[in-house]
Amino acid sequence: xxxxxxxxxxxxxxxxxxxxxxxxxxxxxxxxxxxxxxxxxxxxxxxxxxxxxxxxxxxxxxxxxxxxxxxxxxxxxxxxxxxxxxxxxxxxxxxxxxxxxxxxxxxxxxxxxxxxxxxxxxxxxxxxxxxxxxxxxxxxxxxxxxxxxxxxxxxxxxxxxxxxxxxxxxxxxxxxxxxxxxxxxxxxxxxxxxxxxxxxxxxxxxxxxxxxxxxxxxxxxxxxxxxxxxxxxxxxxxxxxxxxxxxxxxxxxxxxxxxxxxxxxxxxxxxxxxxxxxxxxxxxxxxxxxxxxxxxxxxxxxxxxxxxxxxxxxxxxxxxxxxxxxxxxxxxxxxxxxxxxxxxxxxxxxxxxxxxxxxxxxxxxxxxxxxxxxxxxxxxxxxxxxxxxxxxxxxxxxxxxxxxxxxxxxxxxxxxxxxxxxxxxxxxxxxxxxxxxxxxxxxxxxxxxxxxxxxxxxxxxxxxxxxxxxxxxxxxxxxxxxxxxxxxxxxxxxxxxxxxxxxxxxxxxxxxxxxxxxxxxxxxxxxxxxxxxxxxxxxxxxxxxxxxxxxxxxxxxxxxxxxxxxxxxxxxxxxxxxxxxxxxxxxxxxxxxxxxxxxxxxxxxxxxxxx
Numbered sequence: 001x002x003x004x005x006x007x008x009x010x011x012x013x014x015x016x017x018x019x020x021x022x023x024x025x026x027x028x029x030x031x032x033x034x035x036x037x038x039x040x041x042x043x044x045x046x047x048x049x050x051x052x053x054x055x056x057x058x059x060x061x062x063x064x065x066x067x068x069x070x071x072x073x074x075x076x077x078x079x080x081x082x083x084x085x086x087x088x089x090x091x092x093x094x095x096x097x098x099x100x101x102x103x104x105x106x107x108x109x110x111x112x113x114x115x116x117x118x119x120x121x122x123x124x125x126x127x128x129x130x131x132x133x134x135x136x137x138x139x140x141x142x143x144x145x146x147x148x149x150x151x152x153x154x155x156x157x158x159x160x161x162x163x164x165x166x167x168x169x170x171x172x173x174x175x176x177x178x179x180x181x182x183x184x185x186x187x188x189x190x191x192x193x194x195x196x197x198x199x200x201x202x203x204x205x206x207x208x209x210x211x212x213x214x215x216x217x218x219x220x221x222x223x224x225x226x227x228x229x230x231x232x233x234x235x236x237x238x239x240x241x242x243x244x245x246x247x248x249x250x251x252x253x254x255x256x257x258x259x260x261x262x263x264x265x266x267x268x269x270x271x272x273x274x275x276x277x278x279x280x281x282x283x284x285x286x287x288x289x290x291x292x293x294x295x296x297x298x299x300x301x302x303x304x305x306x307x308x309x310x311x312x313x314x315x316x317x318x319x320x321x322x323x324x325x326x327x328x329x330x331x332x333x334x335x336x337x338x339x340x341x342x343x344x345x346x347x348x349x350x351x352x353x354x355x356x357x358x359x360x361x362x363x364x365x366x367x368x369x370x371x372x373x374x375x376x377x378x379x380x381x382x383x384x385x386x387x388x389x390x391x392x393x394x395x396x397x398x399x400x401x402x403x404x405x406x407x408x409x410x411x412x413x414x415x416x417x418x419x420x421x422x423x424x425x426x427x428x429x430x431x432x433x434x435x436x437x438x439x440x441x442x443x444x445x446x447x448x449x450x451x452x453x454x455x456x457x458x459x460x461x462x463x464x465x466x467x468x469x470x471x472x473x474x475x476x477x478x479x480x481x482x483x484x485x486x487x488x489x490x491x492x493x494x495x496x497x498x499x500x501x502x503x504x505x506x507x508x509x510x511x512x513x514x515x516x517x518x519x520x521x522x523x524x525x526x527x528x529x530x531x532x533x534x535x536x537x538x539x540x541x542x543x544x545x546x547x548x549x550x551x552x553x554x555x556x557x558x559x560x561x562x563x564x565x566x567x568x569x570x571x572x573x574x575x576x577x578x579x580x581x582x583x584x585x586x587x588x589x590x591x592x593x594x595x596x597x598x599x600x601x602x603x604x605x606x607x608x609x610x611x
Contacts, residue, residue, distance in 0.1 A: 060134065064135060064136070066139045093192045094169070102128075134235055143228050144269070145216045146268040164248075165251050166185065168267070172238050186211050191205070191249070227269065272330060274330070276328040276330055279329055297362070301340075302318065337349060384412060399426070437450070452474065515557060517554065519553045520551060523596060527569060531565055537560075545567075566582055577601075
């Protein structure tokens with residue numbers, strides 16, 4: 001009986017021991033820990049100008065943003081390395097940049113014969129290059145690489161494909177979620193370890209990585225790729241991990257390193273407040289509405305104010321010769337205004353988003369409208385021509401441009417008796433619509449507006465009224481590439497296509513020299529038709545034709561007073577953009593001129609009977 005009790009007691013103890021062993025075994029299986037420990041023979045000493053290890057700085061917070069009290073706006077990752085000795089960088093693999101597996105044995109790039117173990121927290125700064133820091137932003141801040149990171153090996157061999165094998169993962173935590181992105185020398189997709197089984201045999205997944213160079217700040221802050229962005233008044237935690245990817249069969253390290261091989265890492269982050277770009281303010285203003293003196297700002301001191309934060313940047317005084325000043329400001333300043341004399345001045349030009357343009361041209365002060373206007377980038381020349389304007393008393397005009405959803409008046413200056421020209425102060429943006437209005441002295445009325453609409457193309461820079469003032473219609477036309485240097489030639493350049501077919505059937509009842517000429521405008525589609533004549537007793541004259549119907553225009557002239565003529569658009573003698581070749585007067589049987597083709601800026605055609 002006693003022996004049975006002893007046997008039962010021994011069996012119970014054995015069951016307890018086996019249960020404990022089983023529980024321990026299950027724990028090992030659940031944590032993917034192998035029983036054997038096989039060190040990798042191919043590792044690198046890590047150095048930063050000396051033997052170093054990594055210094056984790058989770059409690060270190062970098063203050064960044066736009067503020068006079070901000071201590072720094074870039075982050076040199078070299079500061080995370082401290083002198084130490086014999087830190088070894090083994091080859092590893094990670095499919096997602098968050099879970100890492102250290103190569104224990106086997107050949108690189110051949111997972112079927114390789115053995116891995118999953119890295120744990122104790123491997124950071126022991127078998128993996130990994131560190132943490134915090135970023136606190138006083139204003140919205142973007143981060144890029146300051147330059148392409150470099151990885152240099154010194155001593156020993158194993159340099160082949162080293163740079164391409166390096167992977168760097170940035171894991172950014174906003175307090176709720178973590179986003180991880182992998183970077184390398186080139187962008188690509190490769191195999192990498194996703195997980196391992198109990199024996200350390202890996203299962204591969206797809207690793208996607210971006211190129212370092214695509215995330216380097218391009219100098220003006222307009223790069224579309226950022227490493228990460230920290231919003232205003234937020235603190236993010238950033239984890240950086242560096243490893244040698246062993247399963248990238250194309251770019252993995254193919255040579256073994258010797259014991260004295262050392263790796264140096266140079267990696268620096270810049271922000272939208274540590275990089276600057278030169279911004280130029282150009283004074284292209286007029287003294288006042290309708291004035292003739294430009295650059296009324298003189299040598300004022302200007303301020304660039306970030307309209308998102310109200311933080312000011314003082315520019316040097318405007319040059320008295322170039323009428324401009326330039327100041328380098330952080331690329332993070334995108335929406336801004338330019339203030340005269342002080343950062344709080346009411347005389348300010350709202351510049352809004354600069355885009356890729358770096359020069360802002362300030363336009364007239366427009367005291368009457370209390371609207372300070374300007375634009376970024378290129379300008380174009382717009383010419384307004386009042387058809388058949390016979391008075392010289394229209395000294396100025398105004399052009400209204402729909403600019404950034406505003407109606408802004410710009411003053412045009414007179415350049416001739418029949419045209420008012422505004423030079424260099426109109427944005428080249430083709431989406432801008434125009435309204436012209438003539439503003440005269442107190443003894444003359446204001447004319448307009450001409451709702452010219454959107455310019456149809458970049459080369460359409462001349463707007464001509466369709467008839468005499470005060471007409472309010474007109475059309476855009478293309479500027480002449482070469483202005484005529486002299487009056488039309490005295491001899492016709494194109495001979496008539498046919499001789500008169502018959503003599504007049506009856507004697508005229510009025511002046512026998514009068515003839516009615518017709519012009520077919522269906523092909524030329526001019527806004528107005530005029531006749532320019534010369535070579536006779538009347539000298540050089542310009543007269544307007546009258547619309548008969550459809551596209552046919554007519555005029556009755558005394559053919560004895562001239563020998564040559566052309567038909568042209570516009571009644572002035574300064575614009576020869578649209579004209580015919582030189583012509584001679586035809587008989588009454590073929591009085592209609594029909595243009596058909598345009599060559600060297602002039603229309604040619606033939607005379608025909610009318611109707």
